[in-house]
């Protein structure tokens with residue numbers, strides 16, 4: 001799997017991506033609205049195991065490589081999620097604070113949206129946004145998603161559901 005944009009490359013997970021992704025998910029700032037920091041060692045092992053899966057899952061989060069530096073600077077893609085009893089595909093975007101504000105999340109999320117509709121044939125994607133996470137909400141809006149409803153998650157948090165149908169894109 002590979003998606004190339006002007007400045008970014010999203011591609012299948014490799015074993016040697018595990019360290020960079022574990023560092024991303026262990027960052028309290030990055031995970032502030034995403035359930036808090038994950039244990040670095042556990043996630044590193046988890047990513048290493050995931051990289052061995054053959055074939056890799058179609059619905060997945062992919063490492064985002066910054067073409068200019070060849071560094072992994074984010075994790076972006078799709079995950080299966082149940083929302084109010086409905087099976088949904090959630091578009092997720094997670095980037096290192098050092099690259100925030102450059103438009104990378106919008107660039108990656110927009111490319112994943114196209115991949116979801118055009119390559120995977122999905123009918124609808126959603127984003128679940130913590131109301132305090134203004135940057136995340138902005139990315140959802142910039143790629144054309146529309147506010148649909150609020151949902152109470154099993155965690156007890158109320159999140160905003162942004163959605164987009166393939167036919168409206």
Ligand SMILES: CC(C)(COP(=O)(O)OP(=O)(O)OC[C@H]1O[C@@H](n2cnc3c(N)ncnc32)[C@H](O)[C@@H]1OP(=O)(O)O)[C@@H](O)C(=O)NCCC(=O)NCCS
Nearest residue numbers: 030092093094095100101102103104105106134135136138
């Ligand atoms: C949310 C996140 C992915 C945005 O990444 P990014 O690469 O900085 O996003 P972009 O540069 O493409 O766009 C961010 C937009 O939010 C706006 N923004 C950023 N911080 C903001 C804030 N505190 N208040 C309001 N708007 C804000 C930016 O101005 C920009 O909008 P604009 O282009 O209209 O000016 C990044 O902050 C992140 O990784 N956060 C942690 C993980 C997370 O919460 N992900 C979302 C859940 S899936």
